[in-house]
Amino acid sequence: MQLGVIGLGRMGQIVVERVVAAGHDVVAFDLSERAVETATEAGADPAASIEDLVETLGDEKRIWLMVPAGEAVDATLADLDEFLDGDDVVVDGGNSHFERSVERAKACPAAYLDCGTSGGPAGAELGFSLMIGGPQWAYDELTPVFDAVATGPDGHDRMGESGSGHYVKMVHNGVEYALMQAYGEGFELLADGRYDLDLEAVSRTWNNGAVIRSWLLELCEEAFAEEGSGLGDVADHVAGGSTGTWTVQEALEQEVPVPLIYQALAERFDSRNEGRFSRRLANRLRYGFGRHEVVRD
Numbered sequence: 001m002q003l004g005v006i007g008l009g010r011m012g013q014i015v016v017e018r019v020v021a022a023g024h025d026v027v028a029f030d031l032s033e034r035a036v037e038t039a040t041e042a043g044a045d046p047a048a049s050i051e052d053l054v055e056t057l058g059d060e061k062r063i064w065l066m067v068p069a070g071e072a073v074d075a076t077l078a079d080l081d082e083f084l085d086g087d088d089v090v091v092d093g094g095n096s097h098f099e100r101s102v103e104r105a106k107a108c109p110a111a112y113l114d115c116g117t118s119g120g121p122a123g124a125e126l127g128f129s130l131m132i133g134g135p136q137w138a139y140d141e142l143t144p145v146f147d148a149v150a151t152g153p154d155g156h157d158r159m160g161e162s163g164s165g166h167y168v169k170m171v172h173n174g175v176e177y178a179l180m181q182a183y184g185e186g187f188e189l190l191a192d193g194r195y196d197l198d199l200e201a202v203s204r205t206w207n208n209g210a211v212i213r214s215w216l217l218e219l220c221e222e223a224f225a226e227e228g229s230g231l232g233d234v235a236d237h238v239a240g241g242s243t244g245t246w247t248v249q250e251a252l253e254q255e256v257p258v259p260l261i262y263q264a265l266a267e268r269f270d271s272r273n274e275g276r277f278s279r280r281l282a283n284r285l286r287y288g289f290g291r292h293e294v295v296r297d
């Protein structure tokens with residue numbers, strides 16, 4: 001199969017490498033010439049523009065987008081639009097909002113697959129987990145590519161109609177937030193608790209047979225090995241948050257309680273505050289109702 005890949009950053013380069021390694025032809029484009037060079041070194045044919053990419057692909061174009069979610073996806077689809085028809089297939093492998101994917105699928109002249117991608121750059125060697133939504137025929141057509149990019153045939157599946165792939169990935173990320181929060185709270189208690197513990201040793205022990213072993217816990221073990229049990233100068237600041245926000249918004253709309261995911265998201269937001277207004281007000285209110293001393297900076 002011949003695949004066009006647009007967006008050759010941390011994730012797109014892995015798509016290129018795995019598809020080339022599986023014996024397929026790849027044509028690669030990115031706004032960054034350096035990124036195109038890296039893909040070429042990995043065995044892809046370089047494209048100088050979107051037009052160049054589609055000309056190289058010829059009829060029945062199969063194109064994988066791995067650009068940042070949002071405007072970059074719309075800009076790329078706008079550039080592709082005039083070159084696409086109903087025999088073509090476009091895969092969006094990024095973290096797009098599922099509702100935008102449904103709209104894009106309706107507007108796109110090609111069959112459109114929304115593909116939630118999990119595993120991250122650190123999972124490149126193993127392959128990704130792919131959650132795919134959209135037309136069955138397009139999923140079947142791209143199966144050799146999904147086999148290559150995923151861990152294998154069991155590492156991908158069609159979740160259902162358009163939007164369902166990105167919907168499942170959105171919820172996956174909400175679960176990711178809650179798991180990170182649970183490990184974080186447990187290790188915080190161990191770090192501040194009664195015993196002087198080596199947290200790398202704790203996580204290594206847990207990773208070997210414990211009920212709570214997982215890849216995130218292996219990453220905890222790696223973090224403690226590299227940073228120490230006190231996490232060194234790693235800041236109390238967590239960036240990102242869009243996919244977790246979408247999960248909570250959807251849960252509110254569906255009236256499904258997700259307190260753990262919400263709490264993890266709130267902790268993330270809290271990490272970006274220099275001193276919470278609500279806590280300062282509570283400090284002052286205790287004086288108001290009880291004449292308790294106000295703690296001041």
Ligand SMILES: NC(=O)C1=CN([C@@H]2O[C@H](COP(=O)(O)OP(=O)(O)OC[C@H]3O[C@@H](n4cnc5c(N)ncnc54)[C@H](O)[C@@H]3O)[C@@H](O)[C@H]2O)C=CC1
Nearest residue numbers: 007008009010011012030031066067068069072094095120
């Ligand atoms: N990094 C991660 O752990 C994961 C990322 N994702 C998602 O995958 C997508 C890509 O993420 P990364 O590879 O991490 O991003 P990245 O920032 O490493 O790479 C994005 C690439 O897209 C290129 N690009 C941007 N706009 C473009 C355009 N209009 N035309 C062509 N190329 C363009 C950039 O030059 C860059 O090389 C995002 O939607 C992200 O949320 C999904 C799962 C895991």
Ligand SMILES: O=C(CO)[C@H](O)[C@H](O)COP(=O)(O)O
Nearest residue numbers: 118173239240241242243244
């Ligand atoms: O999808 C992912 C992992 O599954 C990506 O790492 C994503 O970039 C995480 O972003 P955020 O922490 O802002 O939700």
